[in-house]
Amino acid sequence: MKKTTPKFEYKTFTLGEALTEEQKQYFQKYGVIQFKNFISNETAELFIAELGKIEANWLAEGVEKINGIPLKFGKDPEGKDMIQRMCFTNKHSDVLAEFLKDPRFELLLEFLEPYEGRMGSDEKDGLVFNHYINQPNSKFTQMGWHTDSPRDLFLGQKILPMLNVGIHLDKCPSSNGGLRVLPGTQNQSMLKLLFGKKQFIDHRPDPREAAFEIDRGDLTIHDGRLWHRVEVSPNFGEKSRRRVMYVPIITGKYKPKSSTSKTPFYHRFAKVVTK
Template structure:
């Protein structure tokens, strides 16, 4: 799809141009949202928590299964962690950034909020293309079906990604289908085979991402993560996601049950 892949700078108030771009295409890309020093701090925090959870034998957090793999040396690693900010003062403070609060305007609703303890909270995804890795790509999907599995009405939500590694378009990474957030609910659910379909789409758009960038996409937007053509360290991509949600406040805790969709098999849900 031929669109102007413009990038923006996020401040404490969205511009009309930024809101118009997001409303039309269903995603937006903000450059240099955090500094390279902050990127390194966040990576250290995520790996500190990963190490603690591995040593403690934790395999779920607030009912959500963790996703495990192995590094290039065959050592165990956690490739998807959730509710990270509940275990880090640094990451909890990050979610209070007033610039992030500005994103609430993208789905106008008085009850919009950053879902720090809802859905899966602050998620850390660690993609690496290696023989031992179990998490190198993610098939086409939307974020909406989870509400249906929980017996709830599909409400608008946003997924906000803080990128901790450089990922130019040729290295794989995030792919989106612009404007699909405005399709009918049937097509939001069934345009493609959720998570199973990995085939490139002629209308898809890839983003040139640098460490420190911020991306936002509508939960109804079809998107995927393309596998990196390289292997090992050059393929490493780390990104933290948190949701912006609306509707009834539904926090999770250690007594929360595992949602049914996690029991359907090895389904990767972002």
């Protein structure tokens, strides 16, 4: 029987001391959920300052990779060098490392049941900082449709459930671009999971896609098997700025990265799949 994706009912939630049945059922149905006010405005400013220090150090030292993962470089609105994608930032900031110990993250493991999940603070790309700016000399303005599963195949691993947890450091209404998903596609067949769209290359809007009204401090979680993309902002320069931290919650065998880790070969395609 042909699978159909459910009609999306956009709702936001507040994360308390435990997940509610409504929250679990919502995530199971759509593969995505948004929690309001996960961090305060002051905490977001603190994280931005910490990330700025890391960026300045890496630029001064000429760092190009962290634990084998290439950084993405571009220019800020003033034309100065900037890093638009930074990985393993939690390994270079006590503040960010401590943040990942927040007990509320442990609650999210329930979204992976019956699998046993864990915070990927030293696996995959660790705590990633994505910094989107739309301008002529920017290298990172959007990201095409993709699922997070093919990366496991490239690494010779079985596709297992995982979560991508986003901590949003800027207000981002849907009118300014940002996250787009195809709700319910986490339950698609393996064929559609891998070939439903041209991974990263296809940037076209989909009539089934859902957008989000995001405020600074919000938390979004999506299943790694869900088709998702990042829409380019219609604005330019400072108005287009969007800063998001992502950390994976993963299952399967523990595979930490270190300074001796090799660069996964799929990063060779980075120039093709990002703009």
